[in-house]
Amino acid sequence: MKVSAFTFIKNGQILGYPFLQSIQSILTIVDEFIINIGESEDDTLMMIQSLASPKIRIIESHWNDSMQDRGYVYGQQKMIAQFNCTGDWAFYIEGDEVYHENELEQIKKSMEMHLNDSNVEALVFDFYHFYGNSNSYLDSPGWYRSEARIIKNSLRTYAPDGLFWLVLDSNKKGRYPRAKHTGASCYHYGWARSEDQMNLKVSKVQMYWGTKPVKIDYSQMDQSIIKEFKGTHPKVMREWLKNDKGLYQVDSSYKPTKKQKKHRMMLKLENFFHLELSKKHYKLV
Numbered sequence: 009m010k011v012s013a014f015t016f017i018k019n020g021q022i023l024g025y026p027f028l029q030s031i032q033s034i035l036t037i038v039d040e041f042i043i044n045i046g047e048s049e050d051d052t053l054m055m056i057q058s059l060a061s062p063k064i065r066i067i068e069s070h071w072n073d074s075m076q077d078r079g080y081v082y083g084q085q086k087m088i089a090q091f092n093c094t095g096d097w098a099f100y101i102e103g104d105e106v107y108h109e110n111e112l113e114q115i116k117k118s119m120e121m122h123l124n125d126s127n128v129e130a131l132v133f134d135f136y137h138f139y140g141n142s143n144s145y146l147d148s149p150g151w152y153r154s155e156a157r158i159i160k161n162s163l164r165t166y167a168p169d170g171l172f173w174l175v176l177d178s179n180k181k182g183r184y185p186r187a188k189h190t191g192a193s194c195y196h197y198g199w200a201r202s203e204d205q206m207n208l209k210v211s212k213v214q215m216y217w218g219t220k221p222v223k224i225d226y227s228q229m230d231q232s233i234i235k236e237f238k239g240t241h242p243k244v245m246r247e248w249l250k251n252d253k254g255l256y257q258v259d260s261s262y263k264p265t266k267k268q269k270k271h272r273m274m275l276k277l278e279n280f281f282h283l284e285l286s287k288k289h290y291k292l293v
Contacts, residue, residue, distance in 0.1 A: 009123055011116075012095030012161065013038040016085040016170075017103045018046030018071065019212065021055060024205030025103035026197055028055060029244045033106045035061060037116045038099060044089040046071050067092060076218040082170030090165075096123060097131075098161045102170070104198035105157075108242045111192035118190040119158065127293055129175060130185035131158035134193045138200040139234060140226045140256030142241060142249045146199075148233040149278065149285040150271040156187050156290040157194060172289030187290040195242060199226070200249070227259040230268045233275070234258070 013034055020027040035041060044067045045053050056066065069088055075081040090098050097119050101107075107115065115131075122128040134154050137146045147153070156173065159165060163185070164176040174182025199206070206224045214221040236255050264272065274285045 009097070009120055010040075010095040011038045011097045011099060011119060012040050012042060012093035013099040013101060014042040014044070014086075014089035014093050015101050015103060016044040016046065016069075016082075016089050017052060017056075018085075019048045019050055020052040020103050021048075021050040022205075023209040023212070024201035026106060026245065026248045027052070027103040028059065029242070029248055030101055030103055030106050031056070031059065031064070032244050033109070033242055034099065034101060034112070034115075035063060037112050038063065039095060040065060040093070042067065042089045042092045044069050044085055044092075046085065065092070073215070076215055079169045079217050081216045083167035086167045086170050090161075090167075093161055095161055097158050099158045101157065102196075102198075104196060104201075106195045106197065106242050106245055108193065108195065108240075109244070110240075111190075114192050115158075115190050118188070118192075122188055127186060128188050129160050129163055130156040130173065130187040130290055132156050132187045132189045132290055132292070134189075135196055136193060136237065136239075137196045138237070139229070140200070140258075141252035141254075142197075142200055143237050143252050143254060144234050144256035145237050146229075146233050147235045148230075148271045149274040149287075150267070151233075151286065152288075153284065153286045154189070154288065155194070156185060158190070159185060184288075184290050186293045188293065195245070197245070197248075226256070228262050229258045230264045230272065231258045231262075232272065233268075 017027050041064045047070050071081055118131055132154050137151050139146045159173055165173045173185055175185050176182050203226055210221045278285055
């Protein structure tokens with residue numbers, strides 16, 4: 009079994025991505041790591057080169073700034089990296105996603121178990137979306153609780169944006185991949201970086217969605233969906249994380265939006281009927 013990891017990154021240093029930790033978190037269980045680095049204003053390229061791993065293969069790209077339709081440029085950059093993967097499995101990881109060392113063997117076993125099962129096309133992870141600090145994460149149907157991050161490299165797939173895959177059985181219509189759960193989790197730290205870094209990110213990438221940047225204020229969030237994280241963080245994240253204490257507290261005067269109120273109602277339905285209503289870009293088999 010050969011496993012290819014892949015990612016894309018641009019301005020990772022100035023935008024506060026834990027991209028080195030992300031790469032290092034799965035490097036031991038992959039055979040190659042394809043990294044598509046967009047033309048940056050910082051030392052992202054040099055920092056990745058400093059890892060000096062023979063598994064890492066770097067591609068340098070220039071983003072199409074005229075592509076400003078629903079973030080499709082992210083899908084383009086994701087697929088540039090994926091199209092260079094040569095493994096049986098393609099393991100996609102974003103620059104703010106990290107995996108726990110205690111679950112690496114489980115992830116590898118899942119890939120081995122389903123390698124020759126033609127009914128299984130992708131592998132799924134649960135997600136911790138850390139928010140405000142490292143002790144707090146979001147639990148709401150409005151935030152995807154699970155996602156496919158590993159896919160068989162023999163499939164005809166593409167990414168309509170940077171998040172998920174569609175499988176092409178024909179040339180006209182895509183479908184979500186058939187998947188099994190790995191039994192492992194992905195630790196998503198994008199919303200645990202500083203507000204300044206998050207707003208700098210928004211100012212630099214929002215144009216790819218064809219909209220103007222809107223200032224991010226972490227305090228403007230529904231407190232009821234912020235949960236305490238009681239587990240342990242991946243060791244590779246120890247230096248990146250601040251020594252935060254307690255649950256993140258939002259502005260007490262904040263009024264949830266109409267959309268957030270809808271998610272509150274969905275959460276009540278989940279709890280009452282034992283459902284899981286968050287969006288899924290895969291079909292469990």
